[in-house]
Amino acid sequence: MSLRVDVRARRGTFIVEAAFHAEPGRTLALLGPNGAGKSTLVDVLAGLLPPEAGTVTLEAITLDDATAGTHTDPEARPVGVVFQGLLLFPHLSAAENVAFPLRARGIPRQEALRRATELLADLGLADRVSARPRDLSGGEAQRVALARALAAEPRLLLLDEPLSALDVRSRTQIRALLRRTLVEFPGVRLLVTHDPVEAMTLADRLVLLEDGRVTQAGTAQEVRAAPRTRYAADLVGVNFFEGRLERLDPGAGRIAAPEGDVVVAWPHDIGTEGESVIGILRPADVALHVQEPEGSARNVLRGPISQIAIEGERARIHVDSSPPVVAEVTLGSVARLGLHEGSDAWASFKAVEVRVLPP
C-alpha cells in the first residue's frame, strides 16, 4: 500500500532516472537543486509525461508500465497536485477553482461549491470564496491551490515547491498550515523542494535528486550522519572531501582531493589503496587558531577567512585553505580569537574525526 516509482523519463534532451518509494501517512521530500529533474518527476507522477521506461504503482494500481505499454491518463489518476506557480484558473473564483476537480468528476455544481466553500473555510479563507485569483495574496492563493489539490480526496498528494513563491512572513504561516494539513492527509504525501529547511521540517524521509539521478535516500538524520555527495553535505552543513585513498603509515592514510589532501585514520572496513572515497567532517570538530597550533592533530590547514555566518550562539567560519573547511565555534571564541573576514586562521582536526565512506 504505497507509491513505488522506478522510471526513466525524458524531457527534450534531459533524462531523469529515479527509483524511490513512499508510504501512506508519511511525507517524502524530493529534494534537489534547480534543474535536477524534480518537476519532470512531478509530471510523470501526475500522468502528464509518460515515462520512457519503468513503472509507477500506487497501492495496487499500476499507473505506468512502459514495457506493458500501460499509461493511465492524468484525469484517471487519484492524484492531487499543487503545481509550482499554482496554476489557479484566472477566470474562476476561489470557490470555483476548488470545486473544479469535483465538478470535473461529475459532482453537481451546488454540492461541489458547498464542499469547496467548506474546504476553504477549513484553511481560513471563508471570506475569500468569491475572490478571483488575481485579487488573492500569495499566501491566500497558495491555500486555494492546496484546497483544490485536496478537494477530490486523492490518494497521492504532490506539492511542487509549495512555499517558494511566498514572502518570508507568509512562508512561516503556510509552512505551519502545510504541516497540519499533511499530518491529516491519509494518503501518500510527496513534497518537491529545493529548500532543505522545508524538506527537513515537513518530511519524514528525503530523496535527494541531482542531475536526473537519485543520489541518496533516507531520513534527515541518516543524511546528516553520512551525506553521499557534496550537495548533500552542503545541505546538512558538513565538510565533504572526495578523492583517492592513499596509504601514509599503518594506521593512517590520506584522501587526495583535487583541492588538497586530508589525513584520515585508515578505514579498515572499506576500500583499498587507490580507491575513490568520501570523507565527512563535522564543523564542530574543527578547531580554529590564530597562530600555528601545537598538538596532535594531523590536519593543520592555513588560509584566509572567507566568510563568517552567525547562527544563534554559534558561528560558521569558512577558511579558504587547501582544501577549504568550515569550522563551527561559539560566538565567544570568535570574539576571543578576534576572527574577522579576511584575516588568516589555522584550522586543525584529528585524522579520526574524518569519517571515511565508500563513494
Add this chain to the structure above:
Amino acid sequence: MSATTGRSRKAHSTPVGLSLLAALGLALVALPLLGLALRTPWSRLGQTLSSESALTALRLSLVVSIAAAAIGLVVGFPLAWMLARSRFRGRALVRGLVVLPLVMPPVAGGVALLTAFGRSGILGRPLHEAFSVQITFTTWAAILASTFVSFPFVVLALEAGIRSIDERLEQAAATMGASRWYVIRRVTLPLLGPQIAAGVVLAWARALGEFGATITFAGNLQGRTQTLPLAVFQQLQTDPEGAIALSLLLIAVALSVIVALRARFLPAS
C-alpha cells in the same frame, strides 16, 4: 502662425510635404462620406429605410452575417486549435489555405464556390442528383459565400489566442479529473473570451459587407440572396437616393462595430 512659436518647429512639427499627402489621404476617406451625407434624402430617409424591400434586405443581411459568424466560430475554433496545438504534416499548407479567402478576390471565391457547390460542381452535382438538393440561389448559398470570406478572421484571432494560453493550466485541469472536452469547455474556451469576441465581430462585419462572392455564387434574388450590399448595387441603377440611404445604413452598422471595439483595436492616444 505656429512657425512663430519656435517650439513647434522641433520634433512635433510635420514636414510640409507630409502634411499635404496626409490631407490628401484624409480627403480620400472624408469626401465620399461628405458626399453621401450631402446627397442623402434626409426628409424621406425613414420612409426609404422602412420600405418593404429595404427591411427584407436588412433582415436577410442580419440572418446571413450572423449565421456566417456562428458557423465560422464552430468550424474556426477546431481549425485554430489544430493549427496552434497539433504537430502534423502540411500544417503550413493548411494555414495557407485557411487564410487564402482573406486575400482572394471575392468574385473569384464565388466562382470557386460554384465549381464546388453549383449544380454541376464537384459536390453540387452528386447532391443534386441524389437528393435534388440545390444550394445555389438559396439563402444557404449566401451564408456559404459569407462564411467562406469571413471565417479566416475567426481562425487567425483564435489561433493567436490559443497560443497565448498557458498550456500548464490545461494540464493542471487534466490532473483534476477533467476530460479533454471538459478542459476545452471549462478552461480553454472561457480563457479565449476576448479573442472569440474579436474574431466573431470581425468575421461578422466582413460577412455583412460581402458582395462579390455572394452575387457570383448565390445570385441576386430579393428575399433569398439579396443582402444589403446587393440591394444597394441594384437600387443604384433605378433609385440612387434609395441606394444612398441603404449605404448609410450599412455604414451605421459598421461604425457601431468600430465604436464597440475601439478599446481593443484603436490604440489610446
